[in-house]
Amino acid sequence: MAQIKTLGQFIIENQADHPYAKGELSRLLRDIGIAAKIVNREVNKAGLVDMLGQAGSTNIQGENQQKLDIYANEQFIAALKSGGECCIVASEENEEIVMLDTDVSLHAKYIVAIDPLDGSSNIDVNVSVGTIFSIYRRQSTSGRATLDDVLQKGVNQVAAGYVIYGTSTMLVYTTGKGVNGFTLDPSIGEFCLSHPNMQIPKTGIIYSINEGYYVHFPQGVKSYIKYCQVEDDSTHRPYSSRYVGSMIADLHRNMIKGGIFIYPVTAAAPDGKLRLVYECNPMSFIIEQAGGRATNGKKRILELDVRSLHQRTPIFIGSEQMVLKAEEFMADADEQE
Numbered sequence: 330m331a332q333i334k335t336l337g338q339f340i341i342e343n344q345a346d347h348p349y350a351k352g353e354l355s356r357l358l359r360d361i362g363i364a365a366k367i368v369n370r371e372v373n374k375a376g377l378v379d380m381l382g383q384a385g386s387t388n389i390q391g392e393n394q395q396k397l398d399i400y401a402n403e404q405f406i407a408a409l410k411s412g413g414e415c416c417i418v419a420s421e422e423n424e425e426i427v428m429l430d431t432d433v434s435l436h437a438k439y440i441v442a443i444d445p446l447d448g449s450s451n452i453d454v455n456v457s458v459g460t461i462f463s464i465y466r467r468q469s470t471s472g473r474a475t476l477d478d479v480l481q482k483g484v485n486q487v488a489a490g491y492v493i494y495g496t497s498t499m500l501v502y503t504t505g506k507g508v509n510g511f512t513l514d515p516s517i518g519e520f521c522l523s524h525p526n527m528q529i530p531k532t533g534i535i536y537s538i539n540e541g542y543y544v545h546f547p548q549g550v551k552s553y554i555k556y557c558q559v560e561d562d563s564t565h566r567p568y569s570s571r572y573v574g575s576m577i578a579d580l581h582r583n584m585i586k587g588g589i590f591i592y593p594v595t596a597a598a599p600d601g602k603l604r605l606v607y608e609c610n611p612m613s614f615i616i617e618q619a620g621g622r623a624t625n626g627k628k629r630i631l632e633l634d635v636r637s638l639h640q641r642t643p644i645f646i647g648s649e650q651m652v653l654k655a656e657e658f659m660a661d662a663d664e665q666e
C-alpha cells in the first residue's frame with residue numbers, strides 16, 4: 330500500500346530546493362492550499378446553495394461577476410493576508426493591486442498574482458473551473474512594495490500553480506523543479522500526491538481553440554487548423570478538437586494526454602483574451618516545467634514585457650512539437666503578407 334504524501338509533507342520535504350527560503354514560500358503554498366479547500370467546498374455545492382448565478386456586479390474586465398468569483402477572491406485574499414507571507418495580491422477581480430496592509434504582510438517578501446476562479450461562466454452548467462496563481466519575490470528592498478513589484482516578467486516567477494475543481498479537485502504546482510499534482514481526498518481534507526513529476530507528452534492529437542471565431546483568426550492560425558484537420562496517418566491526423574471553454578480544464582487535459590491550446594487574437598480580442606500576469610505566465614511556467622512550450626505565436630510567453638496588470642496576450646501552449654508546428658504556420662503567413 331503506497332504511503333499517502335500530503336501537500337504539506339511534500340512542501341516541507343522539498344523546502345531544501347530553496348536554500349534562500351526560510352520556510353516562507355512553504356507557508357505561502359500552504360496558505361493557498363487552505364484557501365483552495367475552502368473554495369472547493371463552495372464550488373462543489375454551488376448548485377445547492379445560493380452561490381450560482383451572477384452577483385450583479387462586473388469585474389475590471391467588464392465581465393459579469395459570478396457570486397463564486399467574488400467568494401473565491403475573498404477567500405484567497407483573506408488566506409494570504411492572515412498567512413503573512415505575501416505583501417501584495419494582484420487579482421483578475423480587482424482593478425488595482427490589493428495591498429495586504431497588516432504589520433507582518435507589510436514586510437513580506439512575496440507577491441501573488443491570481444485568477445481566483447477562471448472559467449466561472451461555466452459554473453452554472455457544472456463544467457470544471459479553476460484557480461490560477463503565480464508567485465514572485467518582491468524586487469523593491471525598502472518601503473512598501475508597489476505595482477512595479479507585480480509587473481515582472483514571467484521568467485522571474487518563483488512558483489506557479491493551478492487548482493482544477495473538476496470530477497476531482499487537484500492542485501498542480503511548480504517551484505521551478507518540475508511539476509507535481511495533488512488530488513484532494515475529501516475523507517481526510519488533504520491534497521495528496523497523485524501525479525508526481527508531471528510531464529506533458531512532446532506531441533499529441535488534440536487541438537483546443539474556439540473555432541467559432543475562425544473567420545477572424547490570423548491566416549497562420551487558419552492554416553494550422555486546416556493542417557490539424559487533414560487526413561494523414563503518419564502524423565495521426567486529423568486531430569481531435571476539444572474545447573471546454575475553461576482554460577485550466579483544456580490545459581490540464583493536454584498536460585495529461587498531450588495537445589495544444591490556442592487563444593489567438595480575434596476581432597473581439599485584438600490583443601488576445603487571456604491575461605498575461607495571472608493566467609498566461611503561471612500556466613506557461615507550469616507547462617515549460619513539464620517539458621512543454623508556450624509562446625504568443627512568435628515569442629516565449631515568459632519573456633514578454635509586462636506593462637500593465639490586466640494586459641492580454643495571444644497564447645499557443647502545450648506539447649512542444651505541436652506548438653512549434655503552429656509557430657511554423659504563423660511564420661509562413663507573416664512571410665506571405
Ligand code: P6P
Binds near residue numbers: 448450577602603
Ligand atoms: P471564449 C474563461 O472565461 C476564459 O478566460 C478561459 O478560461 C477560457 O479558455 C476562455 O476564457 C474561453 O473564451 O472566448 O472561447 O469563450
